[in-house]
Amino acid sequence: MFHPLTVSRLDHLTEDSVAVTLDVPPELRDTFRHVPGQHLTFRHTPEVGEELRRNYSICSAAPPADAPGPAHLTVGVRHIDGGVFSAHVVKELKVGDTLHVMPPTGRFVLPPAPGRYVAIVGGSGVTPVLSMAATLLAREPAARFTVLRCDRSAASTMFLEEFADLKDRCPSRLQLAHAFSREEQQAGLATGRLDAPRIAALLPSLLGETLPDVAGWYLCGPLGLVEAARGALREAGVDRRRVHTELFHADAAPAVERPPKAVTAAGSRATATLDGRSGTWPMRSGETLLETVLRNRSDAPYACKGGVCGTCRAHLVRGEVGMDRNYALEPEEVADGYVLACQSRPLTAEVAIDFDA
Ligand code: FES
Incomplete structure (x- = not known):
């Protein structure tokens, strides 16, 4: 469900990015509690064209569970080429404007706990990591956090000051x-992209003997960087269950080849449960489960429609589906029967999913 929230502050971070702070009214503060790493889904109806939904990670720290929910939430938004909503936010949004926002969701999270944590991030992928670092360091006196980040240049880097403040504290x-990919540095890491060999070479110098003790690895950014980091960690023998990933930009993620049977045949029927209510509807040829559900329930959850954000995650309770692509669910979730509705097409005549599970 979307709630109207008022923009109370805008901080321009770079030429093409802005931190947007939203006021959360007292009656919604429990609804808008978040675990560090989660995002908000925004609904935007442009003057021309269809309704859009976009996810942006929360960068503000999360209050403790025994404190009131947050009075303000801040997200980081970078304008991407051709992005209608991000252009609106970066170029036109004003303090006092209203945005329509769903409560926080997402499973790329770091619930504060003692231990050592590492994030490897690129570009705006640093946004959820700022919330993780700020919350963890404030709440867990024994916790340690390492951030290895890659940006084009210092001028294009989001949240430089915020991380410098945390480092001072x-x-x-x-x-x-x-690491900067396109700018000479006077000190620090050499110029160039972070690829797998480079990440593998950097980890021992950053972490030394403590590498096997890292309790959680958080990889966030474009596909190339996330895959490179995942490869380097695999080579280093890191347990995959300690590695958490979040991709930005659905368009950058290639589709896997669809299994030949996973083409929606006319005559399949989809059942979906959402907010405790169920319905069954015939599927049209070529539709995904999300498309069928949305024709009948406009409140079905989604954002990217590209298999990347995980907002449309549902539990498959009956039948079989094939997913076009999946960059959001961990293998354990797939083994437990979770699917992405935006990528799922039925392999059986009857399919039932539960968005509430
Ligand atoms: S809507 Fe983003 S993964 Fe389905």
């Missing part, structure tokens, strides 16, 4: 390493 517990 927790110099021995926050470790920052920054």
Whole structure:
């Protein structure tokens, strides 16, 4: 369900990005509690064209569970080429405007706990990691956090000051390493992209003997960087269950070849449960489960429609489906029967999913 929230502050971070702070009224503060790493889904209806939904990660720290929910939430938005909503936010949004926002969701999260954590991020992928670092360092006196980030240049880097402030507050517990892909650096890492060999070479110097002790690895950014980091961690023998990933930009993620049977045949029927109510509807030829459900329930959850954000995750309770692509669910979730409705096409005549599970 979307709630209207008022923009109370705008901080331009770089030429093409802005931090948007929203006021959360007292009656919604429990609804808008978040775990560090989660995102908000925004609904935008442009003057011309269809309704859009976009996810943006929360960068503000999360209040403790025994404190009131947040009075403000901040997200980081970067304008991407051709992005209608991001252009609106970066170029036109004003303090006092209203945005329509769903409560926080997402499973790319770091619930604060003692231990050592590492994030490897590119570009705006640093946004959820700022919330993780700020919350963890404030709440867990023994926790340590390392951020290895890659940006085009210092001028295009989001949240430089915010990380510098955190580093001032927790110099021995926050470790920052920054690579710029297109700018010579006076100190620090050499210029160039972070590819798998480079990440593999950097990890021992950043973490030393503590590499096997890292409790959680958080990889966020474009596909190339996330895959490179995943490859480097695999080579280093890191347990895959400790590695959490979040991709930005559905368009960058290639589709897997669809299994030949996974083409929606006319005559299939889809049942969906959402907010405790169920319905069954005939599917049209070529439709995904999300498309069928949306024709009948406009409140079905989704954002990217590209298999990347995980907002449309549902539990498959009957039948079989084939997914076109999946960049959001972990293998354990797939094994437990979770699917992405936006990517699922029926392999059986009857299919039932539960968005509430
Ligand atoms: S809507 Fe984003 S993965 Fe389905």
